[in-house]
Amino acid sequence: MSNLVSPEWVDSKIRDKNTVIFDCRFSLADPEMGFEVYKKDHIEGAFFADLDQHLSGTITTHGGRHPLPSVNILSQFLSSCGVDSEKIVIAYDDQSGIMAARFWWLMKYAGLNQVYVMQGGYKHYKEKGYAVSSKLPTQKTSEIKLDFNKxxxxxxxxxxxxxxxxxxxxxxxxxxxxxxxxxxxxxxxxxxxxxxxxxxxxxxxxxxxxxxxxxxxxxxxxxxxxxxxxxxxxxxxxxxxxxxxxxxxxxxxxxxxxxxxxxxxxxxxxxxxxxxx
CATH class of the missing domain: 3.40.250.10 (Rhodanese-like domain)
Structure with a gap:
């Protein structure tokens, strides 16, 4: 089965309680850009996943510029977005799929299976006239136990x-x-x-x-x-x-x-x- 889903399919899932959508837009040159454009508009109901805050850990002498996040960082973030092992999870960005692919890989690493990346990115989705919003989604709480695959x-x-x-x-x-x-x-x-x-x-x-x-x-x-x-x-x-x-x-x-x-x-x-x- 493909890891990719169409913008049309994503639009059909925005009010599905079993689906959680993540906006992963981010610029390495301007780390604040992602959240700023997210606040202006995003796929309706989508949560914002920040590369530095949510998808990476603390930088130290070794480990690289974007070390993997800890179990606590990732599990608390996903729980606040209502993700559990039964949810369908979708990621998108406007960086040719780079950040969405990072999110996808992390979810696989954490033991989640129903994870997909949206083809085309946010710009195409918006241009097609699908549902976007500036309203920030309400934080949630879910029971999730991550099992990192070493x-x-x-x-x-x-x-x-x-x-x-x-x-x-x-x-x-x-x-x-x-x-x-x-x-x-x-x-x-x-x-x-x-x-x-x-x-x-x-x-x-x-x-x-x-x-x-x-x-x-x-x-x-x-x-x-x-x-x-x-x-x-x-x-x-x-x-x-x-x-x-x-x-x-x-x-x-x-x-x-x-x-x-x-x-x-x-x-x-x-x-x-x-x-x-």
Missing amino acids: NMIITRDELVKAVQQKDKLLIDAREPNRFKGIAEPIDPVAGHIPTAINVPWESHFNKPGWWKDKEDLTNLYKDQLVDNKTRVVYCGSGVTACVNAFAMSEAGLELPILYAGSWSDWISYNDHEIETD
């Missing part, structure tokens, strides 16, 4: 071992110039993790917000996956890598492991080897 992530120590033994396929989701070390607009060091290949997150879309179909996503990975190695995805801070994970799942491939700290964690250790092209 098999979906790889630790820094495990990754170091994998790089040394070359027994896993590392996939870097960043744009080619960052992967090659030609440019690095965000992190203080340029380059990539040794042995990694580059499958940019943008390559999974026909146009911004519109995911390629299953056949095209399968073809995108068929040449890289011939060795049957366990796949590990990473990016700058563990956000856009979720696009690659989502795409692989949509293609019917086994969900890859996420290096959550990603490049920003890797370079926080002075003894880590770095490659450039």
